[in-house]
Amino acid sequence: MADRADTLRFLPLSGAIDVSFLTELGRRKLHEFKLSDAPVEIRGTFAPSNHHEVASPLCVSADAFDSGGAAGVPPSLCVVPGTLINANTLEDFKEWDKAELLRKAAAAIWQDMCSGAALAEPHRLCRFLLLTFADLKTHKYYYWFAFPAFALDPPPRATPPAPLASLLDASQLDALRRGYAALPASAHGRPAFFAVRLSCGSAGEPVQVAEVGPLSRWLEWRGGAGGREQAWIALCDPSPQHAGWPARNLLLAAAAAIREASPAAAAGLPSEVRLTLLCFREPVGGGGPPPAAAGEGPREPKSAAASTLYNVTMDVRGLFGGGGGGGGGTAAPPSAVGWEKNSSGRPGARLMDLSAQMDPAATAAAAVDLNIRLMRWRLMPALEPEKVAAQRCLLIGAGTLGCAVARCLLGWGVKAITLVDSGNVSYSNPVRQSLFAHKDCIGGKTKKAPAAAEELRRIFPGAEARGVVMGIPMPGHPVGAAEVDGVRADAEALDELVQQHDIVFLLTDTRESRWLPTLLAAARRKLAVTAALGFDTFLVMRHGLPPPAEEAAALGAGGLPAGYEQAAPAEAAAPPPPPPPRPRLGCYFCSDVVAPANSMTRRTLDQQCTVSRPGLAMVASALAVELAVTVLHHEHGAEADADVPAEAARAATCDESPLGVVPHQIRGALSFFRTDCMLGRAFGKCTACSATVTDAYAARGFDFLLDAFNGGDYLEELTGLAQMHREAEAALEDVGFFEDDEDEAMSE
Ligand SMILES: [Zn+2]
Structure with a gap:
């Protein structure tokens, strides 16, 4: 297995803006934000990829501004918290310190990883930034997404992805789907990250899905049953191939948790971490059991994306500050990447020009x-x-x-x-x-x-x-x-x-x-x-x-028009002298x-x-x-x-x-x-x-x-x-x- 390990590749997330979001952004700019460019908390959503070639984008629409977490989001979607910064001018948009913006967002994620909060509340691992400029006069909207993720150096290595269907039989695949569908959605919606516990066969191969649970259970399951069990970390993967972008922070958080849980003996800290990553790409229904549970057998359209499994090896010495003691919370975070590339393949903003789509009369109004x-x-x-x-x-x-x-x-x-x-x-x-x-x-x-x-x-x-x-x-x-x-x-x-x-x-x-x-x-x-x-x-x-x-x-x-009086309160017992007319x-x-x-x-x-x-x-x-x-x-x-x-x-x-x-x-x-x-x-x-x-x-x-x-x-x-x-x-x-x-x- 190890001899075939190769560099694990990640497919970046892509952001997709719905026109309804821009309309709402324009409305809020006009009525609420006015000249403010203060950060605004918004939310985006993504679904696991359901096509073998097409990635699921992170979408923002008009309801991105809804406060109250995941209220109103369909249960099949994962919610991603984001920060919107709407610049006042095109110059501000261009000159905004994007490196600093990304650094700050990454620092917050790092803090959550090191404190353990990230495993307990995994929505903290996947965040996005959205920098915009809304030219309300011309209906041109400039925008740039960032999905902060840490540069993993050296990059993790992994075995070639194994299709999940080659490891588990149909009934176990179904058990996995149902287990995920049954996970309770938090205030932040359907969890994008979770953990799976499996019973293994005599050769250590996974045989049976024993439990699907929140990510916070993973560390505990990992050490269980002396080799007769496996524990996987899993993400709802928007990418149809390679590993999805959110896996980067998930792997680092998992590695941080392993380091943190290791005995604090002077030389006891591992320099290398091995774990199993499930890129979960199964359709998730509206909260109930998926269609396969109705007894008709799993339906697998040929073009559907398949869940895959990676055995990942991470060299963590360079990631947690010189391989010193535990308590990674004191270490400086690795550098972060994440500003999206535009259609020319380079990091850059994108533009949505709605002027041609506007009804001229509505535009005038x-x-x-x-x-x-x-x-x-x-x-x-x-x-x-x-x-x-x-x-x-x-x-x-x-x-x-x-x-x-x-x-x-x-x-x-x-x-x-x-x-x-x-x-x-x-x-x-x-x-x-x-x-x-x-x-x-x-x-x-x-x-x-x-x-x-x-x-x-x-x-x-x-x-x-x-x-x-x-x-x-x-x-x-x-x-x-x-x-x-x-x-x-x-x-x-x-x-x-x-x-x-x-x-x-x-x-x-x-x-x-x-x-x-x-x-x-x-x-x-x-x-x-x-x-x-x-x-x-x-x-x-x-x-x-x-x-x-x-x-x-x-x-x-005829007593007019010298003036008139304001009406006196009717309930007053003794009417006060009327005000001068x-x-x-x-x-x-x-x-x-x-x-x-x-x-x-x-x-x-x-x-x-x-x-x-x-x-x-x-x-x-x-x-x-x-x-x-x-x-x-x-x-x-x-x-x-x-x-x-x-x-x-x-x-x-x-x-x-x-x-x-x-x-x-x-x-x-x-x-x-x-x-x-x-x-x-x-x-x-x-x-x-x-x-x-x-x-x-x-x-x-x-x-x-x-x-x-x-x-x-x-x-x-x-x-x-x-x-x-x-x-x-x-x-x-x-x-x-x-x-x-x-x-x-x-x-x-
Ligand atoms: Zn008159």
């Missing part, structure tokens, strides 16, 4: 999501991109402002965008209105709202964009008898749309077209954001929310002392369209979206009071959102390149948002709207504005020197 989330990593951990992206936005107007607001919303990941407009795309539009092109102008019949929605979906397939062709009924635009039904349908549809959305952007180009959306947003308590343009000036503002209905009732009809912010109409009227009559061409500096709409639209996003991040949301930046800067604590101050109005003038944040309180006689108006709408619905549309002084009389005017004029008449004063003023 993931990339948009990624861009927004990246803001959280370093710049804005408090950002709530999901909250922003979940907003349903209603854009009244699909012109210059509407197009720019929609595009900015896409940038924030908002998907649900509905545009309302009755107009057609005209030849002047595409150069300023970013969702239209020249082709949309030809024929003059392309409706803006659906064309804009279609373009949003073309830009970002994940957009749930909708275009609604609808005119906005306006005060001062009388409704003829024939039009009443159509206007009623439009008003009801608009109310429905407001209720279906979270934010209403008012982006039309006349004052009176903002009236009904303002009223509806107030009536339905939705955040409304207005953007309005002059030639070189703009206004961006958010409308204050009316108090909730129950508080409005408590304040009494939070002042309500005004709407677009609150600072007006006249009701909206038809502004389109008697206007020259340049007055009928909004003629403004081309960049102005972009500036105002961007501010409108950013204002809405900032408000969303405030703890009071749309009910947040306004910060005035100058005051906020002075105050030690200011009530701002994580994104900064939440102003009420932003007024800008390109002629000075300046913007100012301003504050305007809600006006009790406002023709659009006062309780008088919303109550009238609640009570009379479309009939009320019709009165307002038909104009006259209806709204001014209703809200008391008309009375206020009369009182003001009377007061001036009483004073008497109005005329003189005016003359004086004009003469200066």
